[in-house]
Amino acid sequence: MKTLHPDLHLSLIETAIPAWQGEISAGDLQLICHKVRAGGGRLVALWGRDLRAANTAKPKSDELPASEQAGFMLHVLLLNESGLLCLNLPLNADLPRYPDISRIFPAADRMQRAVYDLLGLRADPAQDQRNWLRHAAWPVDCFPLRKDFACNPRLPLSDIPLSNTLPQAGEKTIDHSSAESGSQTHDDYPFVQVEGQGVHEIAVGPVHAGIIEPGHFRFSVVGEKVLRLEERLGYTHKGIEKRFESMSLQQGAKLAGRVSGDSTVAYAWAYAMAAESIAKLTPPDTALWMRALFLERERIANHLGDLGYLGNDVAFSFGFAQFWILKEQLLRNNAALFDHRYLMDVIIPGGVSAGINEAGKQCLLAECVMLEREVHGLFSLYEEHAGVQDRFVGTGVVMPKLAAQLGLCGLAGRASSQGWDTRVQFACAPYGMLDVKMAMQQNGDVAARVAVRFDEIFESLRLQRDIMTNLLGGDELAYPLTQLPANGFGIGMVEGWRGEVMVALHTDATGKFERVHPHDPAWQNWPVLEHAIIGNIVPDFPLINKSFNLSYAGHDL
């Protein structure tokens, strides 16, 4: 990592990918962010920790570093061509404020708002200070991730604030605040309104028309054309980060695998990688190869499903039937060989819980041959179908320049020339031996995101073959790892099918979880979807949305 600032002293985080950390002061945060941004770097994640109780126990002394006296700690995780850079910013216990970085990294906007909702750390002076993950489940002056969070977290069910939590299109804010308890605030979220002749609003969700996760979309339209889309997320917030803090390492592995069900392998691996980084443990070779096999199978399964739905969304239900037959066959092989259709809980801290024998390998090799043949056939059918191409090409465009500005990442980023793939640039074992070829497109439309999915399926099938050749069948699937060392900090990052999935773990003085922060690439990509729809027609929104297929659960936590 190059020198970014004279006062920034970096230390290596021992994990499977190149990562450094360094403590900075508030005054240097924006400067360093600017420098990383100018060098083509990106923001990966932003989270905070409550250290008040832990640090007041320590004797006060001027000798102690700032981090030992801080009330709170803010972590800003950046990524550039050298690797991950975690900036640690100690904050005052009484006035926890830090400089706004959303003007440098637009993706920071919602992350900063979430950090305030959950922990009460305020970016100052941020343009947008509306609540984000908090709706009405807890009061405005309560912060669930603070260690002293006690303002009766469990409201009786009958007291759940009703009738104000759901946004109403075009309705001006009305104050319904209940008199009996000042703590029960409702969510009168002020959407940005577009005014003008013929402009009207369409409110969609949180319950969506299809089999989709919940979220709210507010369209401002003229006729069929969308002028503006504003998203409102946080509906599936179920307190995952708080939940982690009372869990053991093993229980946490299960929870990590359920942050976003479609990316269970990616999360479980990132979590295990972070834990192994704290424990300074490298899992057995066989386990690493198995993990890569699972991750590629997860990628293939999701891409097959999406390609089917993208056909369905342009009234080509033939595509849905065909791709979902293929996906089902893959899921059934997963169930037969690894005991779970979606591979939940097969990755554990220290290794994996499922191996593969020679018969299993033969089964998967036969599946590779079948999938390659069938997907090639369907690729030609999609390519040559005028109706399908008419809907795909030029729809939901995100130009590369905009993608770079907004920090679009993962699959959607690669469809807009953003050449980031953790498996390529920061190839952790075993990807270093696999030489992954990155799929890239530059048009940034639905067609480009479809093309990236096809390319990635073929590449993942190739990788699966190579993995099977390299899997020599060592007996050991996992080294024991039940307890983490005290005061540890570990990071794991894995290229899931949607993009880079990151998990950060902090342990306390007894080796228990002090803070766990999972980060989904959807955080970066949801805001870009608002841009992708501009100027398109309302009926194309489901198609554009599906072409990104972003996670609600992984984002809302």
Next chain:
Amino acid sequence: MYQIIKQIIKTGIKSEVPPPPDEALRVSPARLQQQILDIFGGALAIRFVDAGSCNGCELEIHAVNNPYYNLEGLGIKFVASPRHADMLLVTGPVSRHMAEALKRTYEATPDPKLVVAIGDCACTGGIFAADDSQAGESYASCGKVSNLIPVDVAVAGCPPTPTAIMQGILTALSTQK
């Protein structure tokens, strides 16, 4: 067009035999009379509600529509509005932020109606429930679906298989023996 028809013929019919109803999945005594169920049985409309799930159960609910399980082949289809629905299929622990939307969706569904809870979290609050919670709740989760609306049939599993989900739906449609 020729290629598409050729592929359809080559693929053939993949649909498998649907599972029989299983009374063990029923959580409350049958609320609807046989006559009503007979009418439903021919053409049931389902409204799906994700009340806070991790998206794992949704993957399997998608799968019940694939050619192997072919739920629609039994006359059972997913509809876009609760006002068109006979049954709600609900996943997830109910997050507090979705509680209101779930209640409203239930109220918007015309009587007589059925509710099937899908997945461990919908049945108990699952892994997201706080350690000391009886009903699967936490500061952000209201726990199991039956904490908020009446549930006829509950299907456990993380996620339940498409066969189990179909079995749950078909159980709700059958009468208690």
